[in-house]
Amino acid sequence: MSSSQKKRARQQQGDVNKCVKYSIFFYNFVFWVIGTFLLAFGVWGLVSKQSATIDEITGLVVDPMWMFIALGSVIFIVSFSGCIGALRENTCLLNFFCLALGVIMILEITAVVLAFVYRDEVGDLIGDWIENAIYDYTEDPDINFLLDEMQTSLKCCGANHPDDWDNNVYFNCSSPAVMACGVPHSCCRPEEDGGVNNKQCGYGIRALPEVQWHNYIWIEGCVDLIHFWLLQNIIIITVVIGIILILQIISIFFVRNLVGDIQMIKALW
Known part of the structure; x- marks a missing residue:
């Protein structure tokens, strides 16, 4: 049958x-x-x-x-x-x-x-999201986790530049907080001995001359590196x-x- x-x-x-x-x-x-x-x-x-x-x-x-x-x-x-x-x-x-x-x-x-x-407009949307997430970084633990993971894995800092962290009230250079004019620890380059970075490793970094930043933190923005990662894994x-x-x-x-x-x-x- x-x-x-x-x-x-x-x-x-x-x-x-x-x-x-x-x-x-x-x-x-x-x-x-x-x-x-x-x-x-x-x-x-x-x-x-x-x-x-x-x-x-x-x-x-x-x-x-x-x-x-x-x-x-x-x-x-x-x-x-x-x-x-x-x-x-x-x-x-x-x-x-x-x-x-x-x-x-x-x-x-x-x-x-x-x-x-x-794709350019998508990049702008991603940048806008990161900038808004930076604003809420110290208030929301989920956004805190996502941004830290993104910056650590992509070796980047901010949406387009480390100065994007001025959007956060605590990291702003006019802030009285201890992290003023700094960036989160996830922006820091790893220790030369392979040890874990101090949580305060990025504090006050942006008060230094910009030419010295690359010795301590990643200076590339995350938007460009996300775009590069997508092209690599297309x-x-x-x-x-x-x-x-x-x-x-x-x-x-x-x-x-x-x-x-x-x-x-x-x-x-």
Whole structure:
């Protein structure tokens, strides 16, 4: 018996393809758990810092917790429709899953194309984010962590120049604080003996003549080094994006196959 004949016989018996059905269910269940975790983590992060204010919601959002909430919400909703739709053989939820995933794919492709075409503007946006993050550096532990990790790993300081740290009230040269006219420890060059930098290694550095800065801190801005890193890893990034798109296309194909089975069975009633 051919595969088409087996499929027809199965449909006449009122059965969908169990392998496809439960593959879709478990695949989406995994992402449902991931989405729930990201959403819960983002909400917990905002509540624990008591930072979920109207000003942040309506203004420029810098807090990375909002990214976890947005990403977690999308993953949760889409995977929920695929998971429950497959389990209950609900064509409405399954069609919503296909539509949502199709829209997400279009947005992903559009974002990649726009990021390539308007790469200078993207660089400006990254620079604006870093400058706003510098402003909140001493107030938000998540932003503090992200900036420190970025500056340490990329060996950079500030958005375009170490003087960008004047945007922070504590590192500003007119500040009475001990870190006045300085930069965070993540801007410091590593110790020659390989030891861990003192947390105050960057304090007062910018009060020195600029020609001496390179002896103590990184002087390149992070925006240029992020752009350079992207160019260096363009092949890896392209492959990852391609794999994600292929997985999404396969998901839509399997869901459409399941929807076709369900509709065919209903037509035989």
